[in-house]
Amino acid sequence: MTLMTKFLSAAATGLALAATSAVADPALIYDLGGKFDKSFNEAAFNGATKWAEDTGGSFKDIEITSEAQREQALRGFAEKGFNPVITTGFSFSTPIANVAADYPDINFVTIDGFVDPAEHPNVLSVLFSEAEGSYLVGMLAGMESKTGTVSFVGGMDIPLIRKFACGYAQGAKAVNPDIKVISNMTGTDPSAWNDPVKGSELTKAQVDQGSDVIFAAAGATGLGVLQTAADNKVFGIGVDSNQNYLHPGNMLTSMLKRVDLAVADAMTAGADLETGVHVLGLAQDGVGYAMDEYNADLITEEMKAAVEDAKAKIISGEILVHDYTADDTCPALSF
Structure with a gap:
């Protein structure tokens, strides 16, 4: 081998390593509603950002603006070799199922969606x-x-959203069997995630019916819910991310859904990601409630003790929380 041949061989090896390094980067695709929805998508962004800060790694992300872009974005990242390709939102389930088999060496992650692991062994459903x-x-x-x-x-x-409402109603009635629980949905298509005006209107109607604590699980629509609750001097409850800071004094708490940890864990695993189906509940610290300086004066020690006791009993199985998605029914709420 001549000196020039050795040089070209070394250069080629270096390029191959650089390419391998590039394709090892993870990618993140946000659902409709935008990266900075202060809720579900933003939790994913925060998890990716924390992972990058902690590891020195880098990731690529994209915000879609239409349903048609889901499969396009998945294929675009897979073609470039990003691994894993992580998505937020149940609506990515079908696009991932359509794409995954074409890229068997790429791992895909659907957070909140489900893809049959028997048919698509390179997909993780969280x-x-x-x-x-x-x-x-x-x-x-x-x-x-x-x-x-x-x-x-x-x-x-x-x-999925009825599951939030059903759990909420069960908890409220566990401490007050006579309590009235009102439930409204914003709409029946994806625009329902990004309609704070409609969220505000529904909240005002609930306040007029006597509600003094309102839980929003509605993406960016929830910002209108929480703003209107604060304007009417009633309590709001945030979702997914800790939203207590949005309206200090009027945010009772936030129902935490640790999308950030799911994203960070997937990015940490990278190409070695364990696929299949992972379910994260209280026992795995996948869900919970937020306590911080913004609501410390609102939650008494007695309230916290009662909730912590219930948490322990749910984890142990002593308290069984009915999952609406198990049979499309809710014992504590009519839809």
């Missing part, structure tokens, strides 16, 4: 026990309410 976390914030709402009426505003009317 699901959460939202009913468990919602039960705890429902207890807090039931203990805080002075009117005997609390309420829920959901985004798109789908089983």
Whole structure:
């Protein structure tokens, strides 16, 4: 081998390593509603950002603006070799199922969606026990309410969001069997995630019916819910991310859904990601409720003790929280 041949061989090897390094980067695709929705998508962004800060790694992300862009974005990242390709939102389930088989060496992650692992072994579906976390914030709402009426505003009317509402109602009625729980959904298509005006209108109607604690699980629509709750001097409950800071003094708590940890864990695993189906509940710290300086004066020690006791009993199995998606029914709420 001549000196020039050795040089070219070394250069080629270096380029190959550089390419391998580049394709090892993870990618993140946000659902409709935008990266900075202060809720679900932003939790994913925060998890990716924290991972990058902690590891020195880098990731690529994109915000889609239409349904048609889902599969396009997935294929675009897969073609470039990003691994894993992580998505937020149940609506990515079908696009991932359509794409995954074409890229068997790329791992895909759907957070909140489900893809059959038997058919697509390179996909991880991350699901959460939202009913468990919602039960705890429902207890807090039931203990805080002075009117005997609390309420829920959901985004798109789908089983996943009904799961939040059902858990919330169960928790509220666990501490006050006579409490009234009002539930409204914003709409039946993806625009329901990004309609704060409609969220505000639903909230005002609930306040007029006596609700003094309102739980929003509606993406960016929830910003209108929480703003209107604060304007009317009633309590709001945030979702997914810790939203307590949005309206200090009027945010009772937030139902945490640790999308940030799911994203960070997937990025840490990289190409070695364990695929299949993972369900994160209270036992895995996948859901919970937020306590910080913004609501420390609102949650009494007695309230916190009651919720922590219930949390332990849910984890042990002593308290069973009904999951709406198990049979499309809710024992504590009619839809």
